[in-house]
Amino acid sequence: MTHSTQFEKNYPIDVFIFASPVYWPDETKRKELFKKVCNELNLQTEYCNINYFDSCDSLNIATNNSDIPCIVIALSGGVQPWMLRMTEHRKHIAIYNAYLPDSLLSNLSGDLLHANAHPSSTDFFAYNKIRNKDIQWLSNTEELIDYGVAWNAASRLKNAKIIKIGETEPWVINSCRSPEAISCNIGTKIETIERRVLYDYYHNITNEDAKDEADRWLATKPELANVDSNDITKACRVTVAMHKLLAEHQADGLSMACFSMIGDIDTTSCLALSALNDSAKSIGACEGDLDAAVTLFLLKAMNADFVWIANPIIHPNNAIDFAHCTAPTCMGLKKLNYKLLRHHESGKGVAPEVVLPDALTATVARISMNTKQLVAHTGITQKQSKLPACHTQIRFLVKSTQDVLDHLLGTHFVLSYGDFYDQINRVASFIDFQFHGSKHNSNEQLTSQFSNLSDRLFSANRWHS
Incomplete structure (x- = not known):
């Protein structure tokens, strides 16, 4: 299956x-x-x-x-x-x-x-x-392709199925908590299951079952900070359990009440959610944020080859630092360097610190089911000294942080490399959502990898399975 x-x-x-x-x-x-x-x-x-x-x-x-x-x-x-x-x-x-x-x-x-x-x-x-x-x-042909990609993404979104594992964490106050509202607004089916269902899968996964996934994380010989191979294997059992759960339910992704899980089984879902977002066939959102899960799906449905949930640290000088602990470790076929540490907030489990590419065009986006809005901002990534926040970090230069604040829909953005502004705008039209956003006026652009409609509509071969 x-x-x-x-x-x-x-x-x-x-x-x-x-x-x-x-x-x-x-x-x-x-x-x-x-x-x-x-x-x-x-x-x-x-x-x-x-x-x-x-x-x-x-x-x-x-x-x-x-x-x-x-x-x-x-x-x-x-x-x-x-x-x-x-x-x-x-x-x-x-x-x-x-x-x-x-x-x-x-x-x-x-x-x-x-x-x-x-x-x-x-x-x-x-x-x-x-x-x-x-x-x-x-x-021009680029706009023609964008229109087709946007319709394809909106249609995929309408027919998608996302599993909600546990309840949205109580501090995530701007995310929709109603599966029925999401289904009514955009068609996406949200199936709610209790956390114990995932735990049943997890407890039936052996260390041997998780060995290949653990070996994948260790294959590049990353720096290990206060974690060992046993910690990694334990966290990778969550990955295998999530894949089995998605297969059993024929689902495209999930949102996980991850902080509740830490207390229940003494490990984190950071590696698992990173792996899901690295894969060709799924997405995974942390903290039970359904709006973020839908945004992850939407960007990946547009063939974004990197999708990462992150918290913004918004500065007054048109710069935003993004930080979070579930970053993917590849951008298409390009492998990204990383090290493995304890989870930033809990000090438990394992989380990656991924070195993200700088000096590239990227897009940050979020959908709001409660207000039926979509926001997107393009900008340029920039390396920055590490802040005392979640492990993976990147600075993002935007046209105006005031524009971002004027249309802020929540604290979890999804960042993808490339310019998806126009496609997201068109998706908003297709699903009858209001669109807001801004485009960075830099001439630096990420060169498109795709020259025709076929490459843009179907590019799953750029991900590992």
């Missing part, structure tokens, strides 16, 4: 492409045009439901009534009535402006300008905007 496969699932988006015979009278050339546009945009049937329209009769082959967002591409003038008919009942629409210079790889955009594709696009956009419909203006 394995975990749920939501992180591997794709939810195709509808793409409607329109060309009028008035501007493209040769049927053979029209078909070649459709094919060429699809090839240049790398529109694959695995990720897109593609429909071509070149007459009123052709409109009957597709439905205009669906919850799936629709990307509309005009290749000529005179197609506005067809575009309206096919999107009349769509809640979410995007217009891709293929006539713009950066929208296609070849010089085909000039041919589309000559065929009057631009007034079709602007007229259609204005019509929907005036009527307060959710329509997005897409100007």
Whole structure:
């Protein structure tokens, strides 16, 4: 039995492409045009439901009534009535402006300008905007990919299942405590189980069962501070127990009342949650924070290759220090150095201190189920002298700490390397949440690892299983 496969699932988006015979009278050339546009945009049937329209009769082959967002591409003038008919009942629409210079790889955009594709696009956009419909203006392939990635992430989130182990810790005062509210707001199923269920799994796990996981932590010969191999093996039994629990319940992740667990079985879940967030098929949130668990899932569903819950230390000089004890130990295929210590607050169990990359673009985000809001801020990571706080730490330079404070939704942010601002904004639109955020104005950017929609939608091979 394995975990749920939501992180591997794709939810195709509808793409409607329109060309009028008035501007493209040769049927053979029209078909070649459709094919060429699809090839240049790398529109694959695995990720897109593609429909071509070149007459009123052709409109009957597709439905205009669906919850799936629709990307509309005009290749000529005179197609506005067809575009309206096919999107009349769509809640979410995007217009891709293929006539713009950066929208296609070849010089085909000039041919589309000559065929009057631009007034079709602007007229259609204005019509929907005036009527307060959710329509997005897409100007280049990066924005097109972002739109598809955001829909895929929102769909994965809607169909996800997260286990809530124990009750949310009492000091986590801004996290939603109602599984029903989460299911109602975004569709995610929250299954609540008592802590003893996990403990039953744990007590049935032997040291031998946890040996491979313990050996993985020790393989790099990390510095051990006041912990030994027995402590590590004991903590890794929690990892194995959590994996078995997720598999048994066919779940995508969990939130754990981790401080309560320390008193119950005399070890910590720090290594286990780090390992879950390092894996391709799961996430794990500490302190029973369901909002953080949902945020972790959302970022990983966007193919973020590093997801870390952290507490912010907010300074007045547009700098935030993030610190916490459950950091992953890899960023995609890149292994990060770490040492192993006692848990910062309890002095028990084992927790990692991970050396996080600096001088890179990153995004911090949090979702609030109670207020139906999403926040995201981009910034640049920076090394900083260690503070007397949780072990793993990194400084984060933002546009304005006041912006962060104005829309603070709780103390647990999720940090991921890369710029996910636009995708998170689009997800907020898809799930009908209010979005707030800020973008750092530095020119330093993390170069995208993905050149096409296929790589961006499915990249689980970058994680260890």
